[in-house]
């Protein structure tokens with residue numbers, strides 16, 4: 761299994777798993793774009809723009825997204 765693309769939690773260093781997709785408005789280009797929510801086993805929840813794989817993870821203000 762390829763593992764190089766598995767992101768780690770910036771807060772605790774644990775492996776992250778992908779959760780829900782959230783459609784969000786992005787001011788930069790004035791359109792709605794999906795973010796992928798990522799969570800670790802310590803309940804840290806992050807997200808990043810789905811169309812920007814190299815973008816930094818940002819702290820997700822809606823941790824409930826990770827719980828389905």
Ligand SMILES: [Zn+2]
Nearest residue numbers: 769772800804
């Ligand atoms: Zn964590």
